[in-house]
Amino acid sequence: MKKSIKKIAVLTSGGDAPGMNAAIRAVVRCCTFHEVECVGIYRGLQGLIENDFTPLGPRSVKNIINRGGTFLKSARSEAFRTKEGREKAHQNLKASSIDALIVIGGDGTFAGAKIFNEEFNFPIIGIPGTIDNDINGTDFTIGYDTALNTVVEAIDKIRDTANSHNRLFLVEVMGRDAGDIALNAGIGAGAEEILIPEEDLGRDRLVASLKRSKASGKSSSIVVVSEGDQIGKNILGLAEYIRENLNEYEVKVTVLGHIQRGGAPSCYDRVLASRLGVAAVDSLIEGTWDVMIGIRHSKIVAVPFADTLAGKNELDKDLIRVADITSL
Structure with missing residues (x-):
């Protein structure tokens, strides 16, 4: 009634x-x-x-x-x-x-x-x-849209430093067990790799991919990591693993944290x-x-x-393919 x-x-x-x-x-x-x-x-x-x-x-x-x-x-x-x-x-x-x-x-x-x-x-x-x-x-x-714009703007600035010093930056973004921010911001910012909880890239495959990027002529790289990704215990542990297995880059870590929630x-x-x-x-x-x-x-x-509450929205698989192609 x-x-x-x-x-x-x-x-x-x-x-x-x-x-x-x-x-x-x-x-x-x-x-x-x-x-x-x-x-x-x-x-x-x-x-x-x-x-x-x-x-x-x-x-x-x-x-x-x-x-x-x-x-x-x-x-x-x-x-x-x-x-x-x-x-x-x-x-x-x-x-x-x-x-x-x-x-x-x-x-x-x-x-x-x-x-x-x-x-x-x-x-x-x-x-x-x-x-x-x-x-x-x-x-x-x-x-969500505002957070994406905040992340892309931050990564654009980080890339300036990465290019100037031949560095590899791991940039952690929010998302818990959802990779929407990482995937879309990674594509928008031109990241070389994007790590999301929905897709298990694996540490060895990541290192191999970064080596190929270096061999292709890239002097710096950006890897966007969703906070819910389980490729390493945490982003600092992942950075240490890369340092141990890839000496071509100086590896730096940036955790964007709560700046993603703020702003107009x-x-x-x-x-x-x-x-x-x-x-x-x-x-x-x-x-x-x-x-x-x-x-x-x-x-x-x-x-x-x-x-x-029955589940989560499925990630757009086409975007994952776009990310793979455009990061070559």
């Missing part, structure tokens, strides 16, 4: 991603468009348990579309993993007369949202916000976040929830939480 939605709360959870503020802005202003009240929840699911709520209106979200991070803050919540914590969160929502909740985050956030909906039959919509682009059911997640969101991420934010509110108003609002082939889609 369709439920009348008069007040919607929004929060950001898990790791921050550029474009989260743009998504919050879209949610708030779409609520105003539908004449629905909007409430912001600070510090994610933990703030939900601690009743850290604040009213939001169109002017509350002015001048944030260009800002990275999330002005509502984010935090991981161990308390929300417990039934008692979730019961407290539900009590707080009901006490504030909140009818529905929009959560912006990754798979951990969606797992919590799914359980919460099952326990309390409370309307929840998810918006995918993570730089890893590892959410099943959507082609892109908020923050790209235009694509701002537009994507705005589309998903509006669609999330529209979905609640129309009576559809317990879903993630994503994008497939440039069209907005609603994907059940259970499907988003």
Whole structure:
């Protein structure tokens, strides 16, 4: 039965991603468009348990579309993993007369949202916000495009030094068990090799490939390594192995780390976040929830939480072939 939605709360959870503020802005202003009240929840699911709520209106979200991070803050919540914590969160929502909740985050956030909906039959919509682009059911997640641009810009600068000193640079990028950032940024930055968890290159094959690159006339090389790749115990151990088996290069390591999460969101991420934010509110108003609002082939889609947690998006095999060909 369709439920009348008069007040919607929004929060950001898990790791921050550029474009989260743009998504919050879209949610708030779409609520105003539908004449629905909007409430912001600070510090994610933990703030939900601690009743850290604040009213939001169109002017509350002015001048944030260009800002990275999330002005509502984010935090991981161990308390929300417990039934008692979730019961407290539900009590707080009901006490504030909140009818529905929009959560912006990754798979951990969606797992919590799914359980919460099952326990309390409370309307929840998810918006995918993570730089890893590892959410099943959507082609892109908020923050991914910006992270790619940040990585490519950093590698471009590293290459200047690599060329000047005949060095081999191993550049570690984020991605956990997903190689999207490494693969796409590696192609975009012209890397000689790309190591991703989905494809096991192997240390010996990597060294052989680098030797061929050297023999072909390359005086420097860039190897992009996804943090989830298991070719070595860690990137420093991999660097040491290469030093022991390839003396043609001076080997250096750069871990880009959290600079990939920061910075002003790209235009694509701002537009994507705005589309998903509006669609999330529209979905609640129309009576559809317990879903993630994503994008497939440039069209907005609603994907059940259970499907988003069923697996990972498959990596584009054509991109792997492109990487192999263009790195010759």
